[in-house]
Amino acid sequence: KAGVTQTPRYLIKTRGQQVTLSCSPISGHRSVSWYQQTPGQGLQFLFEYFSETQRNKGNFPGRFSGRQFSNSRSEMNVSTLELGDSALYLCASSPVGDLGNTIYFGEGSWLTVV
Amino acid sequence: DAKTTQPNSMESNEEEPVHLPCNHSTISGTDYIHWYRQLPSQGPEYVIHGLTSNVNNRMASLAIAEDRKSSTLILHRATLRDAAVYYCILRRSGSARQLTFGSGTQLTVLP
Secondary structure, three states: OOOOEEEOOEEEEOOOOOEEEEEEOOOOOOEEEEEEEEOOOEEEEEEEEEOOEEEEEOOOOOOEEEEEOOOOOEEEEEOOOOHHHOEEEEEEEEOOOOOOOOOEEOOOEEEEEO | OOOOEOOOEEEEEOOOOEEEEEEOOOOOOOOEEEEEEEOOOOOOEEEEEEOOOOEEOOOOEEEEOOOOOEEEEEEOOOOHHHOEEEEEEEEOOOOOOOOOOOOOEEEEEEO
16 A cells, blocks of 8 residues: 655745645545644644645644645645745645544655745 | 653663653543654654553554553664654544644664
8 A cells, every 4th residue: 555645755946936745645545634844843733634625724824725636635835935934844644533543644845945 | 732741862772672751641531642753854653552551563562551641652672773753642632633743752772
């Protein structure tokens, strides 16, 4: 069974640009969530999507957005990039069910803003 | 929100058992205790989870205190590949798939 796949793995963008990151969850998983990891702030929750609807959102500005498609694949977008957006962006998927379900993470997308 | 407290770092010798502690004194009755680990340059990896009873799997064991205010992740024989940051996380009711990561414990395994 394929794991969570994120693309691209590495990218460099310039301040003011926008970026779109893609995530393919494990087959059959309908919940997809996104996290940002930086050395200073650690791992922080961005948002979660289920059945194409955003169910939870972390404390991030509106420049950070996402969506989920009918096949459960998800994208996140960051507009007007700032230097502080340089981070590892992680996607995670999980099956529906109780709180005991495992959440599976992808390898992440490394974003550098210059 | 329920919070966990872990030591910043721990060291272990290779092939010896490692006990990684976690305090979660404000845990609620429906919070599951999850452990994840993150190897360098990788996404977090699920290790184990439990609710009330001790749990074992091929990677580790989870010992949960009777009052559930603390837990211990046990790696029975540490290997160099177990060097990672270990996160103890409570799955909060109502935000089932939102994990709140603390700073975790950096485990160093010495050869």
